[in-house]
Amino acid sequence: xxxxxxxxxxxxxxxxxxxxxxxxxxxxxxxxxxxxxxxxxxxxxxxxxxxxxxxxxxxxxxxxxxxxxxxxxxxxxxxxxxxxxxxxxxxxxxxxxxxxxxxxxxxxxxxxxxxxxxxxxxxxxxxxxxxxxxxxxxxxxxxxxxxxxxxxxxxxxxxxxxxxxxxxxxxxxxxxxxxxxxxxxxxxxxxxxxxxxxxxxxxxxxxxxxxxxxxxxxxxxxxxxxxxxxxxxxxxxxxxxxxxxxxxxxxxxxxxxxxxxxxxxxxxxxxxxxxxxxxxxxxxxxxxxxxxxxxxxxxxxxxxxxxxxxxxxxxxxxxxxxxxxxxxxxxxxxxxxxxxxxxxxxxxxxxxxxxxxxxxxxxxxxxxxxxxxxxxxxxxxxxxxxxxxxxxxxxxxxxxxxxxxxxxxxxxxxxxxxxxxxxxxxxxxxxxxxxxxxxxxxxxxxxxxxxxxxxxxxxxxxxxxxxxxxxxxxxxxxxxxxxxxxxxxxxxxxxxxxxxxxxxxxxxxxxxxxxxxxxxxxxxxxxxxxxxxxxxxxxxxxxxxxxxxxxxxxxxxxxxxxxxxxxxxxxxxxxxxxxxxxxxxxxxxxxxxxxxxxxxxxxxxxxxxxxxxxxxxxxxxxxxxxxxxxxxxxxxx
Amino acid sequence: xxxxxxxxxxxxxxxxxxxxxxxxxxxxxxxxxxxxxxxxxxxxxxxxxxxxxxxxxxxxxxxxxxxxxxxxxxxxxxxxxxxxxxxxxxxxxxxxxxxxxxxxxxxxxxxxxxxxxxxxxxxxxxxxxxxxxxxxxxxxxxxxxxxxxxxxxxxxxxxxxxxxxxxxxxxxxxxxxxxxxxxxxxxxxxxxxxxxxxxxxxxxxxxxxxxxxxxxxxxxxxxxxxxxxxxxxxxxxxxxxxxxxxxxxxxxxxxxxxxxxxxxxxxxxxxxxxxxxxxxxxxxxxxxxxxxxxxxxxxxxxxxxxxxxxxxxxxxxxxx
Numbered sequence: 029x030x031x032x033x034x035x036x037x038x039x040x041x042x043x044x045x046x047x048x049x050x051x052x053x054x055x056x057x058x059x060x061x062x063x064x065x066x067x068x069x070x071x072x073x074x075x076x077x078x079x080x081x082x083x084x085x086x087x088x089x090x091x092x093x094x095x096x097x098x099x100x101x102x103x104x105x106x107x108x109x110x111x112x113x114x115x116x117x118x119x120x121x122x123x124x125x126x127x128x129x130x131x132x133x134x135x136x137x138x139x140x141x142x143x144x145x146x147x148x149x150x151x152x153x154x155x156x157x158x159x160x161x162x163x164x165x166x167x168x169x170x171x172x173x174x175x176x177x178x179x180x181x182x183x184x185x186x187x188x189x190x191x192x193x194x195x196x197x198x199x200x201x202x203x204x205x206x207x208x209x210x211x212x213x214x215x216x217x218x219x220x221x222x223x224x225x226x227x228x229x230x231x232x233x234x235x236x237x238x239x240x241x242x243x244x245x246x247x248x249x250x251x252x253x254x255x256x257x258x259x260x261x262x263x264x265x266x267x268x269x270x271x272x273x274x275x276x277x278x279x280x281x282x283x284x285x286x287x288x289x290x291x292x293x294x295x296x297x298x299x300x301x302x303x304x305x306x307x308x309x310x311x312x313x314x315x316x317x318x319x320x321x322x323x324x325x326x327x328x329x330x331x332x333x334x335x336x337x338x339x340x341x342x343x344x345x346x347x348x349x350x351x352x353x354x355x356x357x358x359x360x361x362x363x364x365x366x367x368x369x370x371x372x373x374x375x376x377x378x379x380x381x382x383x384x385x386x387x388x389x390x391x392x393x394x395x396x397x398x399x400x401x402x403x404x405x406x407x408x409x410x411x412x413x414x415x416x417x418x419x420x421x422x423x424x425x426x427x428x429x430x431x432x433x434x435x436x437x438x439x440x441x442x443x444x445x446x447x448x449x450x451x452x453x454x455x456x457x458x459x460x461x462x463x464x465x466x467x468x469x470x471x472x473x474x475x476x477x478x479x480x481x482x483x484x485x486x487x488x489x490x491x492x493x494x495x496x497x498x499x500x501x502x503x504x505x506x507x508x509x510x511x512x513x514x515x516x517x518x519x520x521x522x523x524x525x526x527x528x529x530x531x532x533x534x535x536x537x538x539x540x541x542x543x544x545x546x547x548x549x550x551x552x553x554x555x556x557x558x559x560x561x562x563x564x565x566x567x568x569x570x571x572x573x574x575x576x577x578x579x580x581x582x583x584x585x586x587x588x589x590x591x592x593x594x595x596x597x598x599x600x601x602x603x604x605x606x607x608x609x610x611x612x613x614x615x616x617x618x619x620x621x622x623x624x625x626x627x628x629x630x631x632x633x634x635x636x637x638x639x640x641x642x643x644x645x646x647x648x649x650x651x652x653x654x655x656x657x658x659x660x661x662x663x664x665x
Numbered sequence: 666x667x668x669x670x671x672x673x674x675x676x677x678x679x680x681x682x683x684x685x686x687x688x689x690x691x692x693x694x695x696x697x698x699x700x701x702x703x704x705x706x707x708x709x710x711x712x713x714x715x716x717x718x719x720x721x722x723x724x725x726x727x728x729x730x731x732x733x734x735x736x737x738x739x740x741x742x743x744x745x746x747x748x749x750x751x752x753x754x755x756x757x758x759x760x761x762x763x764x765x766x767x768x769x770x771x772x773x774x775x776x777x778x779x780x781x782x783x784x785x786x787x788x789x790x791x792x793x794x795x796x797x798x799x800x801x802x803x804x805x806x807x808x809x810x811x812x813x814x815x816x817x818x819x820x821x822x823x824x825x826x827x828x829x830x831x832x833x834x835x836x837x838x839x840x841x842x843x844x845x846x847x848x849x850x851x852x853x854x855x856x857x858x859x860x861x862x863x864x865x866x867x868x869x870x871x872x873x874x875x876x877x878x879x880x881x882x883x884x885x886x887x888x889x890x891x892x893x894x895x896x897x898x899x900x901x902x903x904x905x906x907x908x909x910x911x912x913x914x915x916x917x918x919x920x921x922x923x924x925x926x927x928x929x930x931x932x933x934x935x936x937x938x939x940x941x942x943x944x945x946x947x948x949x950x951x952x953x954x955x956x957x958x959x960x961x962x963x964x965x966x967x968x969x970x971x972x973x974x975x976x977x978x979x980x981x982x983x984x985x
Binding site: 140141142144146151156226230231232233234294301306319320321322323324325326327345347348349350352353357360364407412470534537538540541542543545546547560563576577578616 | 668682695696697698701702703705708709712713715716719744747748749750751754814817818822828830831832833834835836838850905906930931933939940945946948968
C-alpha cells in the first residue's frame with residue numbers, strides 16, 4: 029500500500045515536471061520566433077498593458093529629467109525629423125553584385141485577408157489590388173518628387189491657364205499586352221466608364237465633374253463628354269476644365285486608360301465582375317498577367333514590347349502572406365520584397381539577408397477635437413463656439429501634455445515620429461520646418477490650463493472647468509496595433525496635468541463603430557484619434573474646409589477660409605505664393621489647433637539582398653520595375 | 666424513415682426563415698456599413714452618399730429584407746460590395762476549397778481518433794493510455810491559431826516540408842495533374858493541424874465507451890464462455906462502442922465548418938470560413954447573410970444525417 033502510494037506520487041510529480049518543461053520549452057520557442065503573433069495575443073492582457081505603460085512612463089520621465097528643455101535631442105533609436113528618418117532607412121537598394129539573366133522576383137503582399145481581385149484601375153478599391161495592378165498597369169503621366177506631373181510618362185502634356193485646358197500627347201509605340209496600340213481614346217473610354225450612371229465605384233468625384241460635359245453625360249443627357257476633344261488619329265486629347273487651378277497638375281485629373289477594344293462587349297455594370305477584370309486583365313506596364321489564383325497569388329511574366337524597353341526580370345509572382353508571418357518568411361528567404369508594419373519590425377531589427385528601405389509617407393495621425401456638427405442639407409460644417417473643447421488653450425494643453433517622442437521610440441521603434449504640422453515632410457516644398465509642433469511640455473500644458481481657468485477646485489487631482497463643474501473629456505480611439513498601450517499611456521499623461529479623459533464607451537472602438545460615430549458627430553465624443561493620407565495633393569480644403577464632410581472636427585474660422593481659398597486660387601500658379609500660403613496655413617493651424625498632429629510615419633519595405641535596382645517610390649509616380657535585376661537564383665537566406 | 670426525413674426538411678423551412686430574419690436585424694444593428702471610413706482625398710463623401718442611396722442602405726429593414734428574400738427566391742443572393750462579384754459566384758469559388766479541406770481534416774481526425782481511442786480504451790491506465798490522455802488534454806488546451814502558427818513555423822519555415830499557406834501555387838495550370846497534386850500538398854498541413862486538434866472528441870468518446878462495455882454483462886458472459894480476448898474486443902466491444910461515434914459524424918459537419926474559420930485564417934486558405942470573417946469586418950452584408958444561411962442549412966442537414974446514420978447502424982432506435 030505504502031509503496032503504491034509513493035509510486036503514484038512519483039508518477040504525479042514526474043507528470044507535473046514534464047508538463048512544466050513542455051510549457052517552458054514552448055514559451056522559449058514562442059518568444060523567439062513567433063514573436064509578433066504572440067505579442068498581439070498578449071496585448072489583450074491587462075497586466076501586460078500596465079507593465080508596458082509603466083515602463084513607458086518611467087523612461088519618459090527619465091528622459092524628461094535628462095533633457096528637460098530639448099526632448100527632440102534625445103538619442104537612441106528615436107527619430108525626430110524627416111532627415112533622420114531618411115538617414116536611417118535608405119530609399120533604394122545598393123547592390124553591386126553581378127546580375128543573373130532574368131529570374132523571378134517573389135513579392136509578398138502582407139495582408140490578413142484575400143485580395144479582392146478587382147484588377148482594373150477604374151474599379152479597384154483596396155490597396156492590395158492597387159499593389160498588384162502597379163506591376164502590370166500604369167497611368168499615362170509620371171510624377172516628380174513634388175507629385176507634379178512631368179514629361180517622362182507614356183504621354184506628355186501641356187496646359188493653358190487662359191483656355192483652361194490640358195493637352196495630352198500620346199507617345200507612339202505604347203502597346204497593350206495584347207499587342208494593340210494604346211491611344212487616348214482608351215483614356216476617353218475610362219472617363220466614359222467612370223462618369224456613366226451605371227458605374228458603381230468610388231472614383232466619380234470633383235476631379236471629373238470639373239470637366240465640361242461630364243455632369244450632362246452622368247445624367248444621361250449626352251452620349252459623349254463634350255469637354256474631351258480627341259484628335260482624328262487619337263493621339264492628342266484636349267481636356268476642357270470648368271475651373272483651372274494649380275492642383276490639377278498634382279494628380280488632379282484622371283489619366284489611367286483602360287482598353288476600349290478589350291472591354292467593348294462588356295456592359296459597364298458587369299465590368300468589375302467580368303473575367304476580363306478578374307482573371308485575364310491587361311495593361312501596358314512592364315509585366316503581363318499570366319495566371320491568377322483568386323485572392324491568393326498572381327503570376328506575371330515579362331512584357332517584351334514594354335514602351336520603356338524590355339524588362340530585365342523574367343517575371344514576378346505576388347503572393348498574399350499574413351503580416352504575422354512576414355518577418356520569418358523574409359528571414360527564411362521565402363520572398364524578395366515585403367512590406368513591414370511597425371508591429372512586425374521589432375522581430376528582426378538587424379536582418380542579415382535582407383535590408384529595410386523606408387520612406388516618409390504622405391499620411392499623418394492626429395488628435396481631433398469635436399467642435400460642431402455637419403449640416404448635410406447646406407453641405408457645410410457648423411462650428412459651435414460653446415462646445416466643451418472650444419477653448420483653444422485647453423486643446424493646446426492636451427497637445428503639450430503627451431510625450432509622443434516616447435511613444436514613437438518605444439512602441440513604434442522609430443517608424444513613427446512626432447508630427448509638427450499637418451503637411452508631411454514628403455511634401456518638402458510646402459512643409460513649414462520652422463514649426464516645432466506640440467512637443468512634450470507638461471509645465472506649459474498646466475500653465476495654459478491655469479490661464480484658461482481650468483483649476484482643480486475640489487482638490488481631487490483633476491481640474492474642473494472654468495465654471496467649477498466636473499470636467500470629463502471623452503476620447504474615441506480605434507483598436508489596432510498596440511492601441512491599448514498607447515491609449516493607457518496618453519490617458520496617464522493627461523491625468524498628470526490634471527485632465528480627466530476617458531475612452532468612448534470605456535474601450536477602444538472597432539473600425540466601423542469608430543467611423544460611424546465620428547462621421548455622424550456622436551455628441552458623446554469630445555475628441556478622437558484618427559489618421560489621414562493627403563495623397564499627392566496636400567490641399568487642406570479636403571480635410572479642414574468649411575464645406576468638407578471629412579472635416580470631422582467641424583471647426584471653421586474666417587482665417588482658415590481665407591488661406592484655404594488662396595491655396596486653391598489662380599494666384600497659386602505662382603509657386604512662391606503657394607509655398608508661402610502653405611507655410612502660413614500650417615502656422616495658423618498650429619495656433620487655432622482644431623486638431624493636434626501626432627505622428628508622421630515611415631513606410632517600411634524589406635528587400636532581399638539579391639535584388640538590384642529597386643527603388644522604394646510609389647510605383648504610380650514613376651515606373652521603375654522594368655529595371656529591377658537579381659543577383660542570385662533564389663532569395664538569399 | 667422517408668417520412669422522418671421529409672418531416673425534418675419541412676421543419677428546416679421555418680427555421681431558416683426565422684434565422685434569416687434574425688440575421689437581417691442583427692446586420693442592420695451593426696455599426697457602420699460597407700462605405701464607412703472610406704472617405705479619402707480621392708473619394709468624396711457625396712459620392713458615398715450617392716452610392717448609399719443607390720444600394721438602398723437608407724431603406725427600412727423590412728423593405729431590405731423583402732427585397733433580399735425576393736431576389737434570393739430568384740436565385741440571386743446579391744453582390745459582394747468588397748469583391749464586386751455575385752455572392753453565389755464568390756461562395757462557389759470558396760466552397761470547394763472548404764469542402765475538400767474539411768473532408769481531409771475529417772478523415773485524418775477519424776483515423777487518428779479511432780486508432781488512439783481503441784488503444785486508449787483497451788490498455789486503460791497503462792502507459793499508452795496515459796500518453797494518449799495527456800495528448801488529449803494538451804490538444805484541448807491548445808488554441809487552434811497558436812498550434813497552426815507553430816506548425817507553419819516548424820514544417821514550412823524550418824523543415825520546408827510544406828508550403829506556408831494558400832491553396833495552390835500560382836505556376837500550375839488548373840485542371841492538370843500537377844495542379845491537383847499541389848492542391849493536396851497545400852491541404853496537408855492545415856488538415857493535419859485541424860485533424861490533430863479535433864480528434865480529441867472521438868478519442869475520449871471511444872475510450873469511455875470501450876471502458877464501459879469492457880465490464881458489461883454480455884462481454885463478461887462472452888469471456889466466461891471462452892471466447893478469445895481479441896475476438897471479444899473486435900466483435901463485442903468495438904462494434905458497440907463505435908456506434909455513437911459514427912452517429913456523431915453528422916454533427917461534425919457543423920463543427921468542422923466552425924473550425925475552418927480558424928484554420929483557414931491561420932493558413933491564408935481561401936475558404937468560406939475566412940470569407941465569413943472578412944465579410945463581417947468589411948460589412949459585406951450580402952455575403953454574411955448568404956454564408957450564415959448556408960452554415961445553418963448544413964448544420965441542420967448534419968444533424969439529420971446523424972439521425973439517419975443512427976437508425977441505420979442501430980436498429981433498436983429506429984424512428985417510427
